[in-house]
Structure formats: structure tokens, C-alpha cells
Amino acid sequence: MAQARLARREHLTGWAFIAPALILLGLFMIYPIIWSLWMSFQVGKGMNFSFGGLANIERLTKDPVFLRALGNTFTFFIIQVPIMITLALLFAVALNDSTLRFRGLFRTAIFLPCVTSLIAYSTIFKSMFATDGVVNQALMAVHIIGSPIGWFTDPFWAKVVIIIAITWRWTGYNMIFYLAALQNIDRSIYEAARIDGVPAWARFRYLTIPMLKPVILFTTVISTIGTLQLFDEVYNFTAGNGGPSDSTLTLSLYIYNLTFKFMPSFGYSATVSWVIVVLVAILSFIQFLIARDRRTS
Amino acid sequence: MNVAPMTAAATARPIARRTVAPGKAWALARRALVYLLLSIAAFVSVFPFVWMMIGATNSSADIIKGKASIGTALITNATTFFTQIDAIRIFWNSAVIAGVATVLTLVVSSLAGYGFEMFRSRVRERIFALLLLMLSIPFAAMMVPLFVMFAQARLVNTFAAVILPTVASIFIIFYFRQATKAFPSELRDAAKIDGLKEWQIFFYVYMPVMRSTYAAATIIVFMTNWNNYLWPLIILQTAENKTITLIISALTSAYTPDYGMILFGTVLATLPTLIIFFLLQRRFVEGMLGAVK
């Protein structure tokens, strides 16, 4: 039918716009993913492998290093994401007050860490948290601690440094999302609430949070993905070994080690990577559920 | 032209300045608390930068001692840095990789975001939903097959291999699709009547109109690419092809790292992202505003 020519052309144009992205994604994402899924059923070292069924999954359950990495990754996620999201939200709400002075200055300052280069920040943190570094000296100067903390030698404090570092770097980034979302909210809603005598905390709890929910959900999911894939910081802070004694080993670092450090075990490392996929999927799903539940209640 | 990103907030200011009701000590205390909190946050955020810059002027020994004043070792640090590494080349590598990757990512991903939003069809909506699901797939799951792929294509240790996998960014596609929702569709209609083809509408109308969105995306994408670590670490194998991030990272892993020289290098390595941020800052919040609706 001749009538459909315009419609068909529009349809084709739609494909043309997304085609470059789809081709690249197909080549550099979908194909590798399918391959890695297939690999996760293979056993063997190097390029010699054979079908092993669920052997890799069985190996997972008995691999203490994997369980360690899983536990660490989970610890980072459980502690870091809520702290960061809360801080980001807090800063955003504080900065959204138009009567505040130096807003631009504060905003830029808090956002600054996320535009620093990875290498700058890991170097700085490493030297600041060195046993005789500034942080220990400052803490000792104000008598919070008596003797220096072995930030990178103590398994507990090593985790703490990692959490502080990621939080430092990404809080401002998340804050910008909230700030943008907050500025889209009609001010008169708050003015109406003030006239109605709604106290500040209730405005935050019953107006701000619900209206920001989509953004909060979005940033939470993105942060979850980021934290579960944690690699850069750990690799750089610990010279690639996840030490001390695997206390900061994450799943991504373990996969890297399995593939590029030890005798490569592609099948097994693919299996470990799929653990992250499954974890992210489950956690994102739970986060979606929580977000939806609140809406109905 | 002459848009200040904060105009909306700035014009709202005089109206809102009536707050702090008379005699409300509680309100004042709260206000003080807010300033305190923000000041601490700002200090914590900025301190490492200051420390880095001071550090670049001190010797390694002084840095470890925690010397917090400007020193005299700047020239020494610079000389060590430039003699130990082929800095120009390494910076060039980083600049080419991050620059090319940023331009390509912005074009490819904004085309897709625009395409998904402007040309809706059931199949494309499904594909988009699938992409969002794929956002959750970690890079770790892809790096081995990717490496083998590039090895087979004999592209290991090339810039192309670093850049190509990052170009179609699902996150940026999503970001542009969200932002496109705020692009007035009547502009597209008007342009059609004015005789522009779809691709012309994209380049002559959409791109200039959405420049704030592009500015914000540039900051995010450039930052990501400049800092990209894991993939270049795997795929770039010879020293002369490595990025500044990789090189300095290797320096810090030395048995006795020369912090003075390293911090000098990090100052240099941070400059490009900082410059881009401060150049585009005015549009940044405005751009994010469009995307978070």
C-alpha cells in the first residue's frame, strides 16, 4: 500500500538511529555474555577445556577463597551503599534550600571527588592512610587513638578504608542526581505543606522521599551494581592482592586473578562472574519490590 | 549562549529569603548544624586535593611524615617524574583514548537514546527493556571473552581494543532517552516542515538544543574513560601504550614508592577531568535536571 510509505520510512529511521549502538552492544556485550555463559559450563585450564556440566558450581561451594570474596563483596555492599545514599540525600536536601549561602561552592566541593582521577584518589588515600600517614597522625593528635591503626594491615580496618574511599568518591555523584530531581519538584508543594503546618522532618519523610523514590531506586541499583563489581579501589589499594589475607578480596578481583594471574581457568572464572550477575539481578529485584511496596502501603 | 544553569534557583532566592521566623532559636541552631555538616563534607571532599597539591611540592620522606605545608621539592619531583616515565607519550595515550571514546560514546549513545524515545515501536521497547536488564551484568563477566575476541582479531595492545567496548554505553543511552523526554516534539515537527531529514533534525536541532545534556554526559563519560582501569589493564600490555592511570598505579605499587613524584603525577593526571568539569560545570546541573524527570 502506498499509504504506508511514510510510516515505513519512519519505522526504518527508528532502527537506523539505534543500529550503531545495537551492533556494538551485540558485538562487545551480548556475544561475550553468551560466550561466558557457555564457558561457565566448561572445565579445564588455559585453552584446553571440556564440558563439565555443573562441576564449576560445585567447585564454587567448596572454594574458600570464593566464599571469602563473596562475603567481602557483600559486606562492602551492605554497609557502603546505605551510608552513601543517606549522605547523598542529606547533602542534596541541605543544598536544595535556596536560602543557603555558598550553595554553589558546597555543591562543587562535594561533587569534586568524583571528577578526580582514579589514580589520584587511590594514591592519596594510600598515602593518607599509611601507618604513619596524616590520618593516623591527626587521630592521635586529638587523642582518639593511642597508637597508629594499621589501616592496610588489619583485615577490619582495611575494609573500613575501602568503604571510606568509595563513599568519599561517589557520594557527590549520587547527590547530583538527587539535587537535579529536587529542583524538578514544584516549590509550591513545600510552601503548601509549610502553610499546612507540616514539620520539616515530615516534609522530608512524606514529600521528599516519595517524590524522589524513582531516583533513589535508580541510584541504589546503579550503586549496587558498582559495589558488587568493585575492583579498581581494591586492586590499587592492595597492590592487586586483596590483602591483608584476602580480607578485601572482591569477586571482580578474584575473577581477574583467576583469569590473568594464576593459570587461567576461564570456565571457573566465568562461573564466578555469573554469580555477580545473579546477585545483582536478585538485589535489584528486591530493591524494586521494596520501592513498590512502599507505594501501595 | 547566556544561560546560567542555576538561574531558576537564583531567581527563586529573593522570594524565599523571608524564612528564619523571628525568635526561633531552634531554626537558627538547625541552620548552624546544616552549615557545619556541609562544611565538614566540603572539607573532607576537598582536603585530599589540597593534600595532593601540597604533596607534589614535598619530598617523599616529608609526605610520609605528614608535612602539611608547601615544600621545595616541586622541581625535583617534576624532574624525577619526567625522567622516569615518558610522560608526553603516556598523556597522549590517555588523551586519545578518553577523547575518542567520549566523542564516539556521546554520538552513538545519544543517537540510540533519541531513537528509542522518538521512534517508539513494540519491538524497540522490548529491546530497551532488555538493555536495562543488561545494565546489571558486570564487566567481569565479559572481560575474558572480550579479551579472547580481541586476541583473535589481533587487536590486543591497541587503542581500538580499549575504546570499542565502551562506546555503546547502556547507562548513557538510558540517560539520553530520559533527557529526550524533555525535548519538545513540536521542534521536530517544525523542523520536518522546514524540510529537514531525520538525521539533519538530530544534528542541527536536537544536538544544539540539548547541549546541557551533552555537557553533563561529557563530564560523566570522559571521567569514566579517563579513569577506566580494569579493561586497559588487561588489554594494554606494553609500557608505551599504557594510560597515565595504569602507569601511576604501577608506580604506587613499588616497594618504596616515591610519593612526591607520584603525587606530582597525580596532579597532572587529575587536571584533564578537573578542567573538563570546570569548563562544563555551568551546564552540568541543568543537563542532569533534564535527565532526572
Added chain:
Amino acid sequence: MSSVTLKGVRKSYGSLEVIKGVDLEIESKAFVVFVGPSGCGKSTLLRMIAGLEHITAGELEIGGRQMNDVDPSKRGIAMVFQSYALYPHMTVRENMGFALRFAGVAKEQIARQVDEAARILALEPLLDRVPKELSGGQRQRVAIGRAIVRKPEVFLFDEPLSNLDAELRVHMRIEIARLHKELKTTMVYVTHDQVEAMTLADTIVVLRDGVIEQVGKPLELYEDPANLFVAGFIGSPKMNLMAGVVTASGNGTVTVELIHQGKARLALPLTGAAPAVGSAVTIGVRPEHFGPAGAGGAEMSLNIDVAEHLGATSYIYANTRSGEQIIIEHEQSRLQGDQESITVSIDPARAYLFDDKGQRLR
């Protein structure tokens, strides 16, 4: 200048049909206004003429050429949008010359045409500003200027005045009317505002639910509506519609009893087929057509609810005993302050009769 012809034009989105077969002949140089409530399909119809929406079925001709599949820019049309749709990153001059640039017109020629359009609309001092620096009315004029520059055969306006304040709207309305006189171009104009429709149009097309309800000159629609919908839609305040029952008919008259008006009876002249005795009908009377008590015809006495005094006239919102609201235009400038009821008469010659399906009986 071109005529526009629509033959059996339909538009559907999936299974939802929004334009249900429109036949329309728009003469060259006419000013045609599409009017109707929101969702009636008037904008869709205009966008189909523009080529911004595909035509699902039927035929569209502009200037005698079949245009169904022709690119919007090659239909000889120009369009003015509700939001003006000015390119925010370009100056007024660039905005106005943009289409010509893509039509491959030489630079000097573009400059000449832009200057000419700017002169017609008195836009010369604004040529180097960007849209953000213009007021709403100025933006509107630029949008019109952008359309003029292209020297279109047909102008399309999609609710162009609805973003302006009341005073500017009147001003721009006059300017558009003047423009039509000056350019003598075919203009198709969409609005939901019947005042705009009445004042601008040579021909009004009333649409509802994707169907043309009536086509006619403004006064024709006002004086001789074809059905209840048009009767209710055209005219402000709205025509009063009262339920009635036919009690007798024959000899060119039909007698109707108004159910809720205290059984007032009205004998109306009728030339066509008369409805059966006992059938339900609707009587319509415009607010300005009520006569004073004792002027003949049926009389109703009403309780005054609210009176609005507009100076020259007053509108009285009154209720019948059973609570139906009736609006009366009262010529005397003022009622007695405490007057609580009023008696009016209905002149049978000025009452409209509609059958139970809403069609006019004449």
C-alpha cells in the same frame, strides 16, 4: 494559492480510530477553522494535512495534487505551533531562514525573504535576538514570520494563541485576520476557542470524536445549528437545552410541553417531518433570545441563583422549579438588588427543536 481536499480520511492508532472518515473541501484562499472540544481530532486532522501524521485511509489533496505520501516540506504548507516551536539556539533571523537554508535557497535570497517577512510583522528590531529574549507575543509573531518566509500555499495554525494572555490573544487574533487579508493564502486554523473560530473563520468545521458535526459560515452555525452538539458548542454562554415531549403535531406546527418548566407549552413551526406525539425532544433557547414576561410564547418563572453584571448586559443564572439551570442574558444593565425570581418568555420563532437523537428538526 491552493485548495485542500480530504476524501474519506481516517486515522487510527492500532485499533483506536481517532479520525473516522472526514470529507472536506477547503477552497483556495479560505480561512477555515477546525473547532471542537479537546480530543475531537482537530489537531490530528491538521497534522495529517501537514504530513506529521500518516493518513491511515482516504485521500488528501493540496492544490489538486495527491499528498498522502509527500514529505511535509514539499506540501507547500507552513505551520504555526501552539508552543511556537522556535529553535531556541538560533536567532530570530536564523529561525526564519532555516527552512530556506535546507531548501537550497541562495543566501541573499534568504536574507531578502526574511527581511520582507520581518517587515510585514514588524519584527525588524528583533531579528538578532534569540527566542528566550522575546515576549510571548513576539515569539508568536516570529513563529508566524517563519511560516510566511516560506511563501506557503497553505498556512496551518495549531492553537497558536492558547499560550498568550487574554489581551494579547485579541491583539494577535486581529493581526492574523489582517495577515489573511494581506497574503490571501489558504489558512487552516485549529482552536478550541469558539470566539476565535467565530471571529476569524470564513468557514467553521465543528468536529467531535473524529467526525465532522457541521460545516458552515460562523453565523450559519450560530443561527442554524444542525444538531444539539453544535448548538451547545457554538455560542457563549451556551444555549439552554430543555427536555420536552411532543403533545400534538400537524399543519406545520408541533406542540411541545417542557417537562421541567411547569408544563409550559410551546407551538413551534416545522416544515420537515414532524415527530410522533409522545416522543421526547429537546428545546434549545439561546440566553439572549428570552423575551420579557408577557411577550407571547411560553412563559417560565425562575428563581434567580446568581446574576453577573458585565456592564452592558447581565447574565442571570436561574433555576427552574425542578432545579435545571437556565442562563438568561438580560439587556437591562441591572436587576433589582433583592429580586429573587424572574419570569421570561420563549419566542417559538427563536427556539430550536431537536429530536431524541440530537438532530435538528426544522
